[in-house]
Amino acid sequence: MSVQTEIQRIQTARNTLRTKAVELKISSGTEKLDELAEDYNGITNQGSITAQVKEGETYTIPKGYHDGTGTVSGVSGGGSYNLQSKSVTPTKKPQQVTPDGGYYGLSDVTVEAIPTQYQDASSVTATAGDVLTGKIIVTADGSVTPGTMTNNGAVKKTLDTTTKSYTIPTGYHDGKGGVSITTEEKTATPTKSPQDITPTTGQVLSKVTVEAIPAQYVDTHDANAAAGDILTGKSAYVGGAKIDGSMPNNGDTTGTFDGLSTESYEIPAGYTSGGSVRLTSDIMDALASI
Structure with missing residues (x-):
């Protein structure tokens, strides 16, 4: 015999018991087998009941099973009951x-x-999902219903540069959990190359302190020298760019002119460390011979 056949047989027997229970007014006709067993077990065995009633009165036969041997008879002539x-x-x-x-x-x-x-449970609106797992409520229709809400307790999560968000799980939380980050502070000194300031693994930067530009780095934005303003062999930074000098270094410059054939001396362009320009004695000699 298959399991399906057995189930159908049991269901048929259950339905027969339900029909009889409704007929006996001990059930609403929707109970399961174990509930039906309780209903039938609750039938009182009245056995053989014998009762007498006064003339003009009635006797209510008590609910339950009667073995068919009891009798109800009247008492004539009235009397004290x-x-x-x-x-x-x-x-x-x-x-x-x-x-x-x-x-x-x-x-x-x-x-x-x-x-x-x-209690009158007709106003109950909670369902299984509104009640913690392991707890029980009675729903509006009077059904005993176990809760299905997950008890997450104290949920804790630490966020970092890898885990940037956290989805809070559905269910109950006891208020003792939390989502947090571990912060750190870092310091950096400016250099000639770009720098990436990153947090230590598992932490988040809360502050980065950039130190002052080192003393050897001078702000050259207002410098206006050109190559010709700087001695050959020397260099300087102007507007952030390095410039090699092109100014000739003439050193100690000395020159003469006679005042007769040459009336001046042209000092060469460039740097001179000093020197002198003098008039020769040609004019004096010429005057002396007149």
């Missing part, structure tokens, strides 16, 4: 309230208020 007052508290299962032995019947039955643990 010993009646019992009873109270009952509502439960999840139907109850039969009957007089105790020695009583002819019930004079009244007081139904107490529904106990406080039985």
